[in-house]
Amino acid sequence: MLRVAMMFVSSRAVAEEVVQEAWLGVFKGLNRFEGRSSLKTWIFRILTNTAKTRGEREGRTVPFSSLGGDADDEAPVDADRFLGNGHRWAGHWSSSPRNPRDVPEERLLADEARGRIAAAIATLPENQRAVITLRDVDGFDADEACDILGISEVNQRVLLHRARAKVRAALEQYLDEEAAA
Amino acid sequence: MRWPWSRRPSGPPRSRPEDISCREIVQIVNDYVEGVLPVGEREAVELHLNLCDGCTDYLRQLRLSIALTGEVLADALTSELEEELCLAFRSFQRP
Numbered sequence: 001m002l003r004v005a006m007m008f009v010s011s012r013a014v015a016e017e018v019v020q021e022a023w024l025g026v027f028k029g030l031n032r033f034e035g036r037s038s039l040k041t042w043i044f045r046i047l048t049n050t051a052k053t054r055g056e057r058e059g060r061t062v063p064f065s066s067l068g069g070d071a072d073d074e075a076p077v078d079a080d081r082f083l084g085n086g087h088r089w090a091g092h093w094s095s096s097p098r099n100p101r102d103v104p105e106e107r108l109l110a111d112e113a114r115g116r117i118a119a120a121i122a123t124l125p126e127n128q129r130a131v132i133t134l135r136d137v138d139g140f141d142a143d144e145a146c147d148i149l150g151i152s153e154v155n156q157r158v159l160l161h162r163a164r165a166k167v168r169a170a171l172e173q174y175l176d177e178e179a180a181a
Numbered sequence: 182m183r184w185p186w187s188r189r190p191s192g193p194p195r196s197r198p199e200d201i202s203c204r205e206i207v208q209i210v211n212d213y214v215e216g217v218l219p220v221g222e223r224e225a226v227e228l229h230l231n232l233c234d235g236c237t238d239y240l241r242q243l244r245l246s247i248a249l250t251g252e253v254l255a256d257a258l259t260s261e262l263e264e265e266l267c268l269a270f271r272s273f274q275r276p
Contacts, residue, residue: 164247
Protein backbone atom coordinates (compact mmCIF):
# COMPACT_ATOMS: atom_id res chain seq x y z
CA MET A 1 0.00 0.00 0.00
CA LEU A 2 2.88 2.30 0.77
CA ARG A 3 4.26 1.68 -2.70
CA VAL A 4 0.93 2.51 -4.31
CA ALA A 5 0.48 5.63 -2.15
CA MET A 6 3.95 6.89 -3.07
CA MET A 7 2.90 7.05 -6.71
CA PHE A 8 0.54 9.91 -5.92
CA VAL A 9 2.40 11.96 -3.32
CA SER A 10 5.82 13.54 -3.01
CA SER A 11 7.48 11.69 -0.16
CA ARG A 12 7.52 8.51 1.85
CA ALA A 13 6.47 10.41 4.96
CA VAL A 14 3.35 11.76 3.25
CA ALA A 15 2.63 8.32 1.80
CA GLU A 16 2.75 6.82 5.30
CA GLU A 17 0.17 9.36 6.44
CA VAL A 18 -1.97 8.55 3.42
CA VAL A 19 -1.87 4.84 4.26
CA GLN A 20 -2.89 5.52 7.85
CA GLU A 21 -5.68 7.81 6.72
CA ALA A 22 -6.84 5.18 4.22
CA TRP A 23 -6.95 2.49 6.93
CA LEU A 24 -9.03 4.80 9.12
CA GLY A 25 -11.36 5.24 6.16
CA VAL A 26 -11.53 1.48 5.81
CA PHE A 27 -12.37 0.92 9.48
CA LYS A 28 -15.02 3.65 9.45
CA GLY A 29 -16.51 2.59 6.13
CA LEU A 30 -16.46 -1.17 6.61
CA ASN A 31 -20.20 -1.31 7.28
CA ARG A 32 -20.76 0.39 3.92
CA PHE A 33 -18.76 -2.25 2.08
CA GLU A 34 -21.27 -4.00 -0.14
CA GLY A 35 -19.16 -6.81 -1.50
CA ARG A 36 -19.53 -5.68 -5.11
CA SER A 37 -15.76 -5.83 -5.47
CA SER A 38 -13.26 -7.83 -3.47
CA LEU A 39 -12.38 -6.39 -0.08
CA LYS A 40 -8.80 -5.96 -1.25
CA THR A 41 -9.87 -3.91 -4.29
CA TRP A 42 -12.19 -1.83 -2.11
CA ILE A 43 -9.37 -1.09 0.36
CA PHE A 44 -7.01 -0.13 -2.47
CA ARG A 45 -9.65 2.13 -4.02
CA ILE A 46 -9.98 3.99 -0.72
CA LEU A 47 -6.20 4.19 -0.63
CA THR A 48 -5.86 5.66 -4.13
CA ASN A 49 -8.72 8.12 -3.56
CA THR A 50 -7.07 9.28 -0.33
CA ALA A 51 -3.69 9.50 -2.05
CA LYS A 52 -5.07 11.41 -5.05
CA THR A 53 -6.80 13.95 -2.80
CA ARG A 54 -3.60 14.41 -0.84
CA GLY A 55 -1.54 14.65 -4.04
CA GLU A 56 -3.86 17.36 -5.40
CA ARG A 57 -3.54 19.29 -2.15
CA GLU A 58 0.23 19.04 -2.57
CA GLY A 59 -0.15 20.57 -5.99
CA ARG A 60 0.71 17.49 -7.99
CA THR A 61 -1.67 18.12 -10.85
CA VAL A 62 -0.27 15.73 -13.42
CA PRO A 63 -3.19 13.50 -14.32
CA PHE A 64 -2.31 9.95 -13.48
CA SER A 65 -4.16 8.54 -16.48
CA SER A 66 -1.93 10.30 -19.00
CA LEU A 67 0.11 7.74 -20.85
CA GLY A 68 3.23 9.87 -20.77
CA GLY A 69 6.31 9.30 -22.87
CA ASP A 70 6.73 9.52 -26.59
CA ALA A 71 5.57 6.38 -28.36
CA ASP A 72 8.79 6.36 -30.38
CA ASP A 73 10.80 6.02 -27.19
CA GLU A 74 8.66 3.15 -26.09
CA ALA A 75 9.55 0.41 -28.58
CA PRO A 76 9.58 -2.86 -26.62
CA VAL A 77 12.76 -3.96 -28.42
CA ASP A 78 15.52 -1.84 -30.00
CA ALA A 79 14.90 -1.29 -33.71
CA ASP A 80 18.35 -2.67 -34.59
CA ARG A 81 17.32 -6.09 -33.31
CA PHE A 82 15.25 -6.45 -36.49
CA LEU A 83 16.27 -6.63 -40.14
CA GLY A 84 15.87 -3.31 -41.94
CA ASN A 85 13.44 -2.38 -44.66
CA GLY A 86 15.77 -3.14 -47.57
CA HIS A 87 16.17 -6.71 -46.40
CA ARG A 88 14.25 -9.63 -47.85
CA TRP A 89 13.13 -10.61 -44.33
CA ALA A 90 12.51 -7.06 -43.15
CA GLY A 91 10.94 -6.90 -39.71
CA HIS A 92 12.27 -10.27 -38.59
CA TRP A 93 14.89 -10.79 -35.89
CA SER A 94 18.46 -10.02 -36.84
CA SER A 95 19.51 -10.93 -33.31
CA SER A 96 17.05 -13.33 -31.70
CA PRO A 97 16.32 -13.44 -27.98
CA ARG A 98 17.88 -16.40 -26.22
CA ASN A 99 15.96 -19.31 -24.79
CA PRO A 100 15.94 -18.88 -20.99
CA ARG A 101 16.85 -22.57 -20.76
CA ASP A 102 20.38 -21.60 -21.89
CA VAL A 103 20.82 -20.37 -18.33
CA PRO A 104 20.94 -22.85 -15.41
CA GLU A 105 17.75 -22.84 -13.36
CA GLU A 106 19.53 -21.91 -10.12
CA ARG A 107 20.74 -18.71 -11.82
CA LEU A 108 17.14 -17.89 -12.82
CA LEU A 109 16.01 -18.38 -9.24
CA ALA A 110 18.97 -16.47 -7.77
CA ASP A 111 18.39 -13.34 -5.68
CA GLU A 112 20.39 -11.48 -8.31
CA ALA A 113 17.79 -12.19 -11.01
CA ARG A 114 14.99 -10.82 -8.82
CA GLY A 115 17.22 -7.89 -7.90
CA ARG A 116 17.63 -6.95 -11.57
CA ILE A 117 13.87 -7.11 -12.05
CA ALA A 118 13.23 -4.98 -8.95
CA ALA A 119 15.77 -2.42 -10.20
CA ALA A 120 14.09 -2.29 -13.61
CA ILE A 121 10.68 -1.73 -12.00
CA ALA A 122 12.12 1.04 -9.83
CA THR A 123 13.23 3.03 -12.88
CA LEU A 124 9.84 2.88 -14.68
CA PRO A 125 7.70 6.01 -15.04
CA GLU A 126 5.31 6.08 -12.11
CA ASN A 127 2.14 5.19 -14.00
CA GLN A 128 3.83 2.13 -15.56
CA ARG A 129 5.26 1.18 -12.19
CA ALA A 130 1.82 1.45 -10.59
CA VAL A 131 0.22 -0.84 -13.15
CA ILE A 132 2.93 -3.53 -13.16
CA THR A 133 3.06 -3.50 -9.36
CA LEU A 134 -0.67 -3.97 -8.98
CA ARG A 135 -0.88 -6.60 -11.71
CA ASP A 136 2.28 -8.67 -11.36
CA VAL A 137 3.38 -8.11 -7.76
CA ASP A 138 0.08 -7.67 -5.93
CA GLY A 139 -1.83 -10.00 -8.25
CA PHE A 140 -4.83 -7.83 -9.10
CA ASP A 141 -6.56 -8.58 -12.41
CA ALA A 142 -6.90 -5.98 -15.18
CA ASP A 143 -10.38 -4.80 -14.14
CA GLU A 144 -9.30 -4.38 -10.53
CA ALA A 145 -6.20 -2.42 -11.54
CA CYS A 146 -8.32 -0.05 -13.69
CA ASP A 147 -10.75 0.37 -10.82
CA ILE A 148 -8.03 1.08 -8.24
CA LEU A 149 -6.11 3.54 -10.40
CA GLY A 150 -9.14 5.08 -12.10
CA ILE A 151 -7.77 4.48 -15.60
CA SER A 152 -9.36 3.07 -18.75
CA GLU A 153 -8.89 -0.49 -19.89
CA VAL A 154 -6.88 0.72 -22.90
CA ASN A 155 -4.53 2.79 -20.71
CA GLN A 156 -4.02 -0.12 -18.37
CA ARG A 157 -3.11 -2.34 -21.31
CA VAL A 158 -0.66 0.12 -22.85
CA LEU A 159 1.03 0.89 -19.53
CA LEU A 160 1.34 -2.81 -18.68
CA HIS A 161 2.74 -3.60 -22.12
CA ARG A 162 5.40 -0.89 -21.81
CA ALA A 163 6.31 -1.81 -18.26
CA ARG A 164 6.59 -5.54 -18.93
CA ALA A 165 8.62 -4.91 -22.09
CA LYS A 166 11.22 -2.94 -20.11
CA VAL A 167 11.39 -5.48 -17.31
CA ARG A 168 11.82 -8.25 -19.88
CA ALA A 169 14.67 -6.30 -21.47
CA ALA A 170 16.41 -6.17 -18.08
CA LEU A 171 15.91 -9.91 -17.70
CA GLU A 172 17.31 -10.49 -21.18
CA GLN A 173 20.47 -8.61 -20.29
CA TYR A 174 20.85 -10.78 -17.20
CA LEU A 175 20.25 -13.96 -19.26
CA ASP A 176 22.86 -12.92 -21.81
CA GLU A 177 25.43 -12.19 -19.09
CA GLU A 178 24.76 -15.48 -17.33
CA ALA A 179 24.94 -17.49 -20.57
CA ALA A 180 28.30 -15.87 -21.38
CA ALA A 181 29.67 -16.47 -17.86
CA MET B 182 11.79 -22.38 -49.42
CA ARG B 183 13.35 -22.16 -45.98
CA TRP B 184 12.33 -19.42 -43.58
CA PRO B 185 15.44 -18.01 -41.97
CA TRP B 186 13.85 -17.72 -38.53
CA SER B 187 12.62 -21.28 -38.50
CA ARG B 188 14.27 -24.58 -37.62
CA ARG B 189 11.61 -26.23 -39.75
CA PRO B 190 13.22 -28.03 -42.71
CA SER B 191 12.53 -26.71 -46.16
CA GLY B 192 9.03 -26.99 -47.55
CA PRO B 193 6.19 -24.53 -47.80
CA PRO B 194 4.94 -23.29 -44.45
CA ARG B 195 1.32 -23.98 -43.64
CA SER B 196 0.55 -20.30 -43.35
CA ARG B 197 2.09 -17.06 -44.44
CA PRO B 198 4.19 -15.87 -41.50
CA GLU B 199 5.11 -12.80 -43.51
CA ASP B 200 1.58 -11.61 -42.72
CA ILE B 201 2.90 -10.45 -39.39
CA SER B 202 6.50 -9.58 -38.65
CA CYS B 203 8.53 -10.20 -35.50
CA ARG B 204 8.69 -6.43 -35.01
CA GLU B 205 4.88 -6.39 -34.91
CA ILE B 206 4.69 -9.49 -32.71
CA VAL B 207 6.62 -7.84 -29.87
CA GLN B 208 4.09 -4.99 -29.95
CA ILE B 209 1.08 -7.24 -29.43
CA VAL B 210 2.46 -10.30 -27.64
CA ASN B 211 1.59 -8.87 -24.22
CA ASP B 212 -2.02 -8.48 -25.36
CA TYR B 213 -1.76 -12.12 -26.45
CA VAL B 214 -0.53 -13.09 -22.95
CA GLU B 215 -3.38 -11.02 -21.48
CA GLY B 216 -5.91 -12.85 -23.66
CA VAL B 217 -7.35 -9.62 -25.08
CA LEU B 218 -6.49 -10.02 -28.77
CA PRO B 219 -9.34 -10.46 -31.26
CA VAL B 220 -9.57 -14.07 -32.49
CA GLY B 221 -8.05 -13.33 -35.91
CA GLU B 222 -4.99 -11.64 -34.46
CA ARG B 223 -4.60 -14.33 -31.83
CA GLU B 224 -4.52 -16.99 -34.52
CA ALA B 225 -2.00 -14.98 -36.54
CA VAL B 226 0.25 -14.71 -33.47
CA GLU B 227 -0.03 -18.45 -32.82
CA LEU B 228 0.79 -19.31 -36.43
CA HIS B 229 3.79 -17.01 -36.30
CA LEU B 230 4.98 -18.50 -32.98
CA ASN B 231 4.75 -22.00 -34.46
CA LEU B 232 7.25 -21.01 -37.12
CA CYS B 233 9.46 -18.52 -35.33
CA ASP B 234 12.00 -19.50 -32.69
CA GLY B 235 13.01 -15.89 -32.02
CA CYS B 236 9.47 -14.84 -31.09
CA THR B 237 8.90 -18.07 -29.15
CA ASP B 238 11.97 -17.28 -27.04
CA TYR B 239 10.81 -13.66 -26.68
CA LEU B 240 7.51 -14.97 -25.30
CA ARG B 241 9.40 -17.35 -22.96
CA GLN B 242 11.43 -14.43 -21.64
CA LEU B 243 8.30 -12.32 -21.17
CA ARG B 244 6.52 -15.08 -19.24
CA LEU B 245 9.62 -15.72 -17.11
CA SER B 246 9.91 -12.01 -16.44
CA ILE B 247 6.26 -11.84 -15.31
CA ALA B 248 6.77 -14.87 -13.05
CA LEU B 249 9.93 -13.40 -11.49
CA THR B 250 8.19 -10.05 -10.97
CA GLY B 251 5.66 -11.94 -8.86
CA GLU B 252 8.50 -13.22 -6.67
CA VAL B 253 10.31 -9.94 -6.31
CA LEU B 254 8.69 -8.33 -3.33
CA ALA B 255 6.91 -11.24 -1.73
CA ASP B 256 8.96 -11.09 1.48
CA ALA B 257 9.25 -7.31 1.56
CA LEU B 258 5.49 -7.06 1.06
CA THR B 259 4.56 -9.08 4.10
CA SER B 260 6.69 -7.09 6.52
CA GLU B 261 5.62 -3.83 4.88
CA LEU B 262 1.96 -4.68 5.32
CA GLU B 263 2.54 -5.61 8.98
CA GLU B 264 4.32 -2.32 9.53
CA GLU B 265 1.46 -0.39 7.92
CA LEU B 266 -1.14 -2.18 10.00
CA CYS B 267 0.77 -1.45 13.21
CA LEU B 268 0.98 2.22 12.24
CA ALA B 269 -2.71 2.31 11.39
CA PHE B 270 -3.79 0.69 14.64
CA ARG B 271 -1.55 2.99 16.66
CA SER B 272 -3.08 6.06 15.03
CA PHE B 273 -6.57 4.60 15.48
CA GLN B 274 -6.07 4.44 19.24
CA ARG B 275 -5.08 8.09 19.45
CA PRO B 276 -7.76 10.31 21.04
